[in-house]
Amino acid sequence: MDQPQLCKRISLRKTITKAIIIITVVVVVVLSVxxxxxxxxxxxxxxxxxxxxxxxFILAAxxxxxxxxxxxxxxxxxxxxxxxxxRYVTIIEDVPTDxxxxxxxxxxxKSKTAYYESSSGEQLWYVRVTGTFxxxxxxxxxxASTPSAQAIxxxxxxxxxxxxxxxxxxxATATGKQY
Numbered sequence: 821m822d823q824p825q826l827c828k829r830i831s832l833r834k835t836i837t838k839a840i841i842i843i844t845v846v847v848v849v850v851l852s853v854x855x856x857x858x859x860x861x862x863x864x865x866x867x868x869x870x871x872x873x874x875x876x877f878i879l880a881a882x883x884x885x886x887x888x889x890x891x892x893x894x895x896x897x898x899x900x901x902x903x904x905x906x907r908y909v910t911i912i913e914d915v916p917t918d919x920x921x922x923x924x925x926x927x928x929x930k931s932k933t934a935y936y937e938s939s940s941g942e943q944l945w946y947v948r949v950t951g952t953f954x955x956x957x958x959x960x961x962x963x964a965s966t967p968s969a970q971a972i973x974x975x976x977x978x979x980x981x982x983x984x985x986x987x988x989x990x991x992a993t994a995t996g997k998q999y
């Protein structure tokens with residue numbers, strides 16, 4: 821090979837090598853930029869998903885806790901003995917409700933049940949009043965009164981069941997007879 825051809829060949833080889841290096845650098849830069857861009861998008865999406873999952877979890881927890889009624893079993897039991905040995909056993913207890921409470925008022929439902937027991941301890945009948953009350957702004961009001969009564973066993977009868985509400989009180993009456 822003569823010298824001009826050899827120079828052309830070397831020049832061509834250098835040009836091709838430079839072109840390959842430039843193309844390689846361009847490809848690496850483009851891929852790096854794309855990788856950075858996609859990685860950035862991936863991290864944003866992952867953070868966004870975690871943020872949405874966290875928000876959904878918190879909302880679900882708040883809803884579950886807000887909907888679940890709180891039950892307290894603070895029953896008050898009193899016993900009143902009569903002269904003949906019989907007695908009234910009275911139980912006052914909270915009645916669970918599914919109402920959602922507001923901040924300004926509180927609604928509570930309570931029941932008072934009076935069981936009549938013979939001197940031998942046998943329950944003969946009961947009278948129950950269930951009252952719903954609202955409390956708030958320094959006032960209390962009975963909004964509903966539901967009476968119920970029943971003879972326990974086959975030797976008694978309950979009649980004249982009635983209930984009423986007045987101000988902040990609920991009441992019930994019934995007539996019980998033993999045969």
